[in-house]
Amino acid sequence: MTEVDGYLVLEDGTVFRGRSVGTDGVAYGEAVFTTGMTGYQETVTDPSYAEQLVCFTAPMVGNYGVAEPRMESEAPHATGVLMRRLGGEEWASWLRDRGVVALDGIDTRALTLRVRAEGAMRGAAVSDEGALPVEEALDAVRRQPQMEGAALVEKVSTQTPYSPVATGRVxxxxxxxxxxxSIVRRLAAADAAVTVFPHVADPDELATYDGVLLSNGPGDPEPLVEETAVVRALLGRVPVLGICLGHQLLGLAAGHETYKLPFGHRGANHPVLDRRTGRVLITSQNHGFAVRPSDAAEATHVSLYDGTVEGFDFPQLRAASVQFHPEAGPGPHDAWPILESWVAGLGGDA
Known part of the structure; x- marks a missing residue:
């Protein structure tokens, strides 16, 4: 591999230099970090990372190769990948083949500390400083839209319904x-037939199912007015379970507010307290927004890092949600029973 000098520039002017190991070009996005030690392929193909430059805090990334079953979607959604050390050429080739700008040799510890101190920032990952000087890239970064206010789900959602799992008990x-x-796989493992709908769908049609799951996704929930209206129209009519962005939309539909976290929660080692049982779950997380804390009894789970609301239960609305990812993919399996229990409770009398 020919070494090319690349760099990351943040909107505050901070520059981190590295070596280009991905495709040629420039990638713009919100610079964020994830603390997961494994799961790099799942992370990059997770649609929730749309419009983001992902910094991996693990010291080596790519050391166990790539495999089709680890794909969380058809293609990468992270715009750029930032690493301390590239762990294998197979990973680099995979990134290049899929058009992902990637840098290794980045001081990821300093970058993570910068983001923790100043918050997630817009940035640009540039494969070749000779092709795009820092000053020009910085000017372009500052013209990019902020993540706050960004409605991104239309870019990653299916356009037409499809049924990846045709048979099941419910x-x-x-x-x-x-x-x-991973969400579809866990639903199938729990004996559910699954039909996937676009981000805005007819609530009357959705209400004919035994249950409706609100999925994860990228961007700010607040501008998703149509999506929130669909969720509100489902409440009380059919069991609803929200995951990540789905949790935030359920919160909005139930009258709560959302806000942007300074640097978000991303990784596979986040402790969450289930207030009902006192049990602590180690969870997989990937979100930059959250539902505003309140004293409401509906909040069933809280983050042991910062008190963020991590789950709701609205029995009167037949709805519940979790901010973390119970399907993992990647991450620990502590929360797998949440999906299984929800599916097991479907199909009975209302």
């Missing part, structure tokens, strides 16, 4: 805001 509709394949 029928589940998944509203696709950027759904990971």
């Amino acid at each position: 029928r589940v509709a998944v509203l696709d805001y950027g759904a990971k394949r």
